Amino acid sequence: MEGRPRRSFTEDYKRQCAGLVVSSGRSITSVAKELGLRDSVLRRWVEQFEPQPTSAARRPTTQATPMSADQASEIARLRQENERLRMERDILKKSIANLRRNPDMSFRFIEDHRDGYPIRLMCAVLEVSPAGYYAWRERPVSERTKSSAVLLAAIRQVHQDSCGRYGSPRVHAVLRRQGRATSRGRVERIMRRHGIHAIMAPPRRVRTTDSRHDLPIAPNLIARDFTAPAPNRxxxxxxxxxxxxxxxxxxxxxxxxxxxxxxxxxxxxxxxxxxxxxxxxxxxxxxxxxxxxxxxxxxxxxxxxxxxxxxxxxxxxxxxxxxxxxxxxxxxxxxxxxxxxxxxxxxxxxxxxxxxxxxxxxxxxxxxxxxxxxxxxxxxxxxxxxxxxx
Known part of the structure; x- marks a missing residue:
């Protein structure tokens, strides 16, 4: 069996690699590992295409206008109020599915987000009582619920690692590769319940093909057979x-x-x-x-x-x-x-x-x-x- 051919790189490729190190602020080792390169090779490209500046750029300084105690107090109050309103808006946005006035779903939402928002604020927005929430927390947790919580954490990690690009099919595939025995349907239900989905956007089209010419046209040799027996065929x-x-x-x-x-x-x-x-x-x-x-x-x-x-x-x-x-x-x-x-x-x-x-x-x-x-x-x-x- 033949080994892989030695890789050879264009100047464009080397320049982009060096630019990625400088623009991202990451270490050469980290970027080299991501791109499948040796540290020494990437370091050489950085030195070639992204030379370090001889002196740091000076930042202009500005004189701050003194602020009175009353002004500082009012700004602090407004910031606090703005933060409260922001949290209420976020809670409403994240809990659309829980606004069916289903207390159990609302309590589950509060439990999932209690590290990010005050419990009493979430109870007020979702129109449930704090006492009801704490009583719900004291109930014995079923094995299924425990299993779902573990699976949810794994799903969130996979989704985060893909920068939000993976939907349920690919998340399920990663979980299976990790050795987690779970169905694709269960993964899909948990993701839907917790608002986890692949990032999408409507397409915008611009024509990039100009076939209005008299140049030679080659026959269609693959005829939509999108398979190949080996690489580079x-x-x-x-x-x-x-x-x-x-x-x-x-x-x-x-x-x-x-x-x-x-x-x-x-x-x-x-x-x-x-x-x-x-x-x-x-x-x-x-x-x-x-x-x-x-x-x-x-x-x-x-x-x-x-x-x-x-x-x-x-x-x-x-x-x-x-x-x-x-x-x-x-x-x-x-x-x-x-x-x-x-x-x-x-x-x-x-x-x-x-x-x-x-x-x-x-x-x-x-x-x-x-x-x-x-x-x-x-x-x-x-x-x-x-x-x-x-």
Whole structure:
């Protein structure tokens, strides 16, 4: 059995790795472990691309206007009142399901949140008595309730570890990997009861495919057969967009169909052929595929261009293209972009393209490829799938 080929990295990749260390404030060891790199390699890239400033920036100082005792007292009172109102609003928001005037559910909500809010305040908002709550607490706890409490804590931890991106199917898959014998239905009920759900957002669409050209079109060689016998036999490629305050940031990506790993990517402020070519170059440099690999894309001008076709020929790849205006012919790539946007992009307001690049790099290399469980490959991470045949 052949070993894994030695990894090779583009300048874009090295720069993004170094930028992630500096922008996140995390240690080199922590980031290197997340990205599957050696500490010494990442440290060298940081020194190369992110040199330390020679002197710290000075912060301007301002003179504070003296405040009278009465003013300070009033500000303290207003802050206290504002905090009370904020807590009441939060309690109402979190306890919608308990507003059926079901005392048992209300008591359970109070128990779950008593470390975060005053008990008497929660009782007042939910219209139950403190005495009733304390009496409820004194009742013997059933084994089922104890088991549910332990399971809830485990569910919260898995959900937190995924940054809120996992719904009940993936949470259940992680729990099973941890050796917890529980049904998916029970996990779903507990998550619904406690308001734990995957972060989602409505899609926003911008056309990134221009197939109005007279360039050569390759036949569809995969015909929606989204399986591959081994790594680096079938790659999928596509382009999407990311909104920022500076304008669109375009992301080109290449996916290995066998493992669902993103093997190449590039981000630019334009959607020219160079964008798609840069993603392909990264994929080839990192994976070093053998001749005969099928490269599938849409009919966009980027993939039909002479430059791109020549790159495929030099790498010994065979071009394949979707039918016109049929996104389902490249469904796994569409699924990746959907995950990227619903789990990350739609929950951010990027001021700059550089900020978006750092965030997306961390998502792809630190989470999607190495941690995120994929239903299409049996709820394991792409890197695990790839290592199965290494």
């Amino acid at each position: 079938v790659w999928l490629a596509d382009i999407t967009y990311i909104p920022t305050a500076e304008g669109w940031l375009y992301l080109a990506a290449v996916m290995d169909l066998f493992s669902r790993k993103i093997v190449g990517w590039a981000m630019r402020d334009h959607m020219q052929v160079e964008l798609a070519s840069a993603a392909l170059t990264m994929a080839i440099k990192q994976q070093r595929p053998q001749d005969g690999l099928i490269h599938h894309s849409d009919r966009g001008v980027h993939y039909a261009s002479r430059t791109y076709r020549d790159a495929l020929t030099r790498a010994g790849m065979v071009a394949s293209m979707s039918r016109k205006a049929d996104c389902y012919d490249n469904a796994p790539m569409e699924s990746f972009f959907h995950s990227l946007k619903t789990e990350l992009v739609h929950h951010r307001n990027y001021e700059t393209r550089a900020e978006a690049q750092r965030d997306i790099f961390a998502f792809i290399e630190g989470f999607y490829n190495r941690t995120r469980l994929h239903s299409a490959i049996g709820y394991i991470a792409p890197i695990e799938m790839e290592l199965k045949v290494a």
